[in-house]
Amino acid sequence: MQLPLEITIRDIEHTEAIDTKIRQKAEKLHHLYDRIIYCRVVVEAPQKNKHQGKEFQVNIEVDVPGKVLVVNRHSHRNEDLYVAIRDSFNAMKRQLEDYVDILRGATKSHQLQLTGKIVRLFPDYGFIETSEGNEYYFHETNVLQVPFAELSIGTTVHFLENNAGDSLQAHQVTT
Numbered sequence: 001m002q003l004p005l006e007i008t009i010r011d012i013e014h015t016e017a018i019d020t021k022i023r024q025k026a027e028k029l030h031h032l033y034d035r036i037i038y039c040r041v042v043v044e045a046p047q048k049n050k051h052q053g054k055e056f057q058v059n060i061e062v063d064v065p066g067k068v069l070v071v072n073r074h075s076h077r078n079e080d081l082y083v084a085i086r087d088s089f090n091a092m093k094r095q096l097e098d099y100v101d102i103l104r105g106a107t108k109s110h111q112l113q114l115t116g117k118i119v120r121l122f123p124d125y126g127f128i129e130t131s132e133g134n135e136y137y138f139h140e141t142n143v144l145q146v147p148f149a150e151l152s153i154g155t156t157v158h159f160l161e162n163n164a165g166d167s168l169q170a171h172q173v174t175t
Contacts, residue, residue: 057086
């Protein structure tokens with residue numbers, strides 16, 4: 001199936017070579033992820049800059065299920081139109097790869113969820129002990145889903161470890 005592609009050229013001559021290069025780059029995106037709904041590419045040459053000359057800007061918008069990916073930063077501008085096209089499509093490729101990784105569940109797991117029991121409670125903080133015997137401090141502001149006042153000693157909780165220097169601290173504490 002061919003990728004639905006809309007190409008808009010502003011302030012420069014629309015040539016077959018430009019069109020072909022954009023289609024090739026868009027097809028590579030489609031090869032990476034074949035469920036792209038729509039791709040819009042806008043190539044423009046804003047007013048000439050006194051110091052740098054005319055810089056081309058390529059804006060890309062890719063509609064995928066549940067999200068719209070956009071590249072429109074000025075950092076991809078270039079005096080060479082084909083370099084601007086390449087840089088913008090490379091940025092879109094990285095965004096699309098990240099999107100596909102998330103769909104596949106291949107995102108990096110930064111922290112493992114730990115489980116423990118509340119062993120001590122004070123008016124606005126407490127301590128959780130894991131099955132390994134490690135004790136984690138937690139503050140009432142780190143408790144999610146239930147009010148701190150409803151917690152009791154012996155309650156099993158899940159949490160993420162918060163690296164806080166020498167002490168073990170828990171955050172995102174849930175029951």
